[in-house]
Amino acid sequence: MGKDHVNITTIGHVDHGKTTLSAAITKYLAGKGLAKFKDYGEIDRAPEERERKITINATHIPFETEDRTIETHDKKTIKILGRDYSLIDCPGHADYIKNMITGISQTDGAILVVAATDGVMKQTKEHLRLANRTGIKYLVVFINKVDAVEDPSIIKLVEMEIRDYLTKYGFNGEKTPIIEGSAKCALDEKNPEIGEKKIKELLNVIDEYIPNPIRDISKPFLMSIEDKFTKSGRGSVVTGRPERGVLKTNDKVEIVGLPQGKNVLPIIETKVKEIQSNHQKKDEIIPGDDIAVLLGIDSLEEITRGQVLAALGSIKPHTKFEATAYILTKEEGGRHTPFGGSERESKKTKSGKEYRPQFYFRTADVTGSISSPKNPQTGESVEMVMPGDTVDFIVELIAPLALENNDNFVVREGGKLVAEGKVTKIIK
Structure with a gap:
């Protein structure tokens, strides 16, 4: 063993x-x-x-x-x-x-x-x-x-x-x-x-x-794509570290999120041709190891960092969701000023500009807008979201990402970590 x-x-x-x-x-x-x-x-x-x-x-x-x-x-x-x-x-x-x-x-x-x-x-x-x-x-x-x-x-x-x-x-x-x-x-x-x-x-x-980790092999396979390259004459290779599930050679899989190149669909179906870990071929793999997966896709143009490789039908791309988040204070390296919270101004900062920070999920980072902030205890609308607040709001991303309820994310703006949050409900 x-x-x-x-x-x-x-x-x-x-x-x-x-x-x-x-x-x-x-x-x-x-x-x-x-x-x-x-x-x-x-x-x-x-x-x-x-x-x-x-x-x-x-x-x-x-x-x-x-x-x-x-x-x-x-x-x-x-x-x-x-x-x-x-x-x-x-x-x-x-x-x-x-x-x-x-x-x-x-x-x-x-x-x-x-x-x-x-x-x-x-x-x-x-x-x-x-x-x-x-x-x-x-x-x-x-x-x-x-x-x-x-x-x-x-x-x-x-x-x-x-x-x-x-x-x-x-x-x-x-x-x-x-x-x-x-x-x-x-x-x-x-x-x-x-x-x-x-x-x-x-x-x-x-x-x-540091204890031995418990690997989640009961759920469908999921891996965030970290890098890509071409294997001459054989197809495209994606690399990453499996998050959950088991992957086997010849499995049918999907690349989900962030459509690239001429592809306008946020889901690409393909087949696993070969799996390698530590430069050795594997018939199957479980979470924990860094892996390289050879796929039956000829062009790298459709693949990018931030997409996920997943079991068929196991995860969907989304652009809009409800979230709860903590807004970092100035002392914690976060925002110095609040951003607007009224229904009319809900996507705007105090200066009147739309508030569109970067959202980081797994290996992906995508711009998104924040709207309809509410007090998580009372459910009432918030006029101004202050640094140090914990707040519920709606996020709309400019590109579809593979998302699930309870996914964690962080928010960055102007080179600063400004918030950390969790998806509470997928909207679309």
Whole structure:
């Protein structure tokens, strides 16, 4: 029987060392034959990433941990089973938040990286909020760059601050494991007390604290499309991570939402010709692994990121729905001003312009308008929606997306995360 598979992601503010930590993990495990070493340049693959030393796209890094035995406080021994992991190195830069949203939405747990030199920063908070909104329940914290801080009391203050924000954003601030170390020291093979030994400690904690996920295989297959490419002479390939269900070779499937090119229909029926995971052919696949699916579609023009690959008839495209959402405050990095709520002005901001922010679902981002906001407790219309309010409203998207009741979404405007919400009722 193979090892359990777990997907984890690094999250945190730009330049706090997420990619350096990912590289350090692979270097440590490569020495044990449990991973292939990937240096910083291999993880940050795009030229712009290397030039600016920031991560733009979420990068997937496979590794595994080994079985080990630990002794409890009452002298009993427990065997901890090693697991197969896919580590997603997420971008922290605000400009590339949609790629980071994709990374977070695909994971079972997270490593929050916080630089000891800075403490909690703007994107630290934003990533914690997104992690909570996308359903991540377990994370561990790595306080990085401790070699750059001379006063140990500073690190303790940073830890206290982190625990406060973990609690604020719905995590267990008291019990969440926090490891202090230096990813760069581990990568450069210097000062093992804060380098290599801390990477080992981090991996042990991940094995122990983040539980094995329960995969939903009872519902119809669903996967959000992350990327696409052509396999010469054979068809089109889509990649992503299955959200639920089982997919088999020769299954009939549909691509749903965001019609592209000459295709005006939001549903395309096709057939699964081949499935690959970790560069190996598979007859069937369940949620958890990154996969590539060869489809019987000749042209890539009809396929785009943000569509979903789904079992026949299992999910429909929609443009209009009722939702409930929390509007972030200025202090949380959200809006500074309210937007209008009367029936006549319901789609407009205070300045009179129609309020049309970006809505993010899975790997999709689509412009939509907000109308008819109401108080969720009383059902009464709201004249002005203020930052800090929780409000019900109607959303109308400019393009059809594959949607279901209870789907989570986030809203961004002008480079800011301004709201987080949930679909409560599909209208059309």
